Amino acid sequence: MHGLIASPFLERHLILRPGHEGGLLIPQPNYEALRGHDPTLPAPAWLASAVRDQWDMDVTGWPTGTFLLVREPSTWGYSRASWEINLGCNFQCKHCYLGLKVYSGMPLEAKLNCLQIMAEAGVLWLQITGGEPTVDKDFMPSYRAAYELGMMLTISTNASLLWREDLLEMFERFPPYRVTVSMYGAARDSYDELTQRKGAWEQFTKGMNAARNAGLPLRMSVIVTSDNAHEEADMVRLCQQWGVEYNVFTNMTPTIYGTGESLTAQSKKHLRMRKPFTGCNAGHTFFHTDPHGMVSICKIGRDDQISLPAEGINGLARLGRIADRLMLRTGGCSGCQLSGSCTVCRPLAKHYQEAKAPLKSYCQHGMQKAE
Structure with a gap:
């Protein structure tokens, strides 16, 4: 089972270790090299060195497939x-x-x-x-x-x-x-x-x-x-x-x-x-x-x-079009002069409005009146 993951992340490429915070940011050519690397062969020297420096983990001489999972790129852009x-x-x-x-x-x-x-x-x-x-x-x-x-x-x-x-x-x-x-x-x-x-x-x-x-x-x-x-x-x-x-x-x-x-x-x-x-x-x-x-x-x-x-x-x-529409200021929030500094997104404001919640629980107008 893998102990490291090499993966695209939005416009970047990372090496991560499950169970640990932090990671390695690698150039795209290095990621592409890992994609094409024979998993039965030892890890590239640059990878072994980087992993040792980041996690004090020695993979020198290990077949890459025994510790590294290389994820394929996605055209969908979700992370x-x-x-x-x-x-x-x-x-x-x-x-x-x-x-x-x-x-x-x-x-x-x-x-x-x-x-x-x-x-x-x-x-x-x-x-x-x-x-x-x-x-x-x-x-x-x-x-x-x-x-x-x-x-x-x-x-x-x-x-x-x-x-x-x-x-x-x-x-x-x-x-x-x-x-x-x-x-x-x-x-x-x-x-x-x-x-x-x-x-x-x-x-x-x-x-x-x-x-x-x-x-x-x-x-x-x-x-x-x-x-x-x-x-x-x-x-x-x-x-x-x-x-x-x-x-x-x-x-x-x-x-x-x-x-x-x-x-x-x-x-x-x-x-x-x-x-x-x-x-x-x-x-x-x-x-x-x-x-x-x-x-x-x-x-x-x-x-x-x-x-x-x-x-x-x-x-x-x-999904992207749905998101853009749901984020529009509508209903009681349309035309609000404070919308540029509103403290909740439109979907959450909608829930508060449906629940007939006091304005002060989610809206600047209510907070101003409370003060």
């Missing part, structure tokens, strides 16, 4: 994607933007076919999410298939099952790029209250202890809500004690269906004005795939989805 393997979850968090946690999705064969299409489209970085991805019965074979296709994998999880030996053994053999863990409190009462699952705190800490002991590349998403706002400093302190990177998230969003039940979890004290939205690559170099293989420009803008199982890779040809 990143996210994939909800299933919306089912073993928690029922009050703030969750997914709304109802419905266990549904594709059979394994269709999942593997969608992963193949993603790789053909050029996806190098893939986020596998849910729901809770590790509860899906096909998570392990799907993860391994994505790894074998040469993707750098991020798992978004609540950590409740990271103590499982089969998962830890798989991650050791096929290292993820990152494991992003959502943190919902610093003590049992607040954690179980927000997740609406008795024993959730114990599951979380058991999983985190196992993940830390296994040396998984962890990053924490500290979620601050009305239930745990008094523990914000404690959550941050716990991340620091663990020596784990973290980001703090305080603004709740409507569900993907445009309903507002998730907004009730908002800690009013922690509602923050976001930075100005300056555009994104959604639909152009990035896309999102739901549990049924329906592709949208991102997790938020799910209008006009494209079916990968039905249309295959050619369906992606429409």
Whole structure:
């Protein structure tokens, strides 16, 4: 199984090592040389030297095919994607933007076919999410298939099952790029209250202890809500004690269906004005795939989805036009004099409007009035 990946990345060419941040930027001729290199022959001297300097990894004399996967170029121009393997979850968090946690999705064969299409489209970085991805019965074979296709994998999880030996053994053999863990409190009462699952705190800490002991590349998403706002400093302190990177998230969003039940979890004290939205690559170099293989420009803008199982890779040809249309300022946002410094994209503003959310939760006009 490969330990290194050589791949195009937009207009560049990289060598990456699963389980590690950073990488090597190589000239296109070097990449083309690797494409044409006999995998039974030893690695080129320049590659062996670069790998040794970057990762202290000695591949001198090794047949290239024993450690390097060379990905083919893609004409589609995509580099990143996210994939909800299933919306089912073993928690029922009050703030969750997914709304109802419905266990549904594709059979394994269709999942593997969608992963193949993603790789053909050029996806190098893939986020596998849910729901809770590790509860899906096909998570392990799907993860391994994505790894074998040469993707750098991020798992978004609540950590409740990271103590499982089969998962830890798989991650050791096929290292993820990152494991992003959502943190919902610093003590049992607040954690179980927000997740609406008795024993959730114990599951979380058991999983985190196992993940830390296994040396998984962890990053924490500290979620601050009305239930745990008094523990914000404690959550941050716990991340620091663990020596784990973290980001703090305080603004709740409507569900993907445009309903507002998730907004009730908002800690009013922690509602923050976001930075100005300056555009994104959604639909152009990035896309999102739901549990049924329906592709949208991102997790938020799910209008006009494209079916990968039905249309295959050619369906992606429409995605850029869909993205350009969904990003236009329409409805209550058309003609706004503050749109040049708006803090949310149009698809997210649409969800807030559908949920009849207070202006101050997403709009500069509301923030100005609140002040």
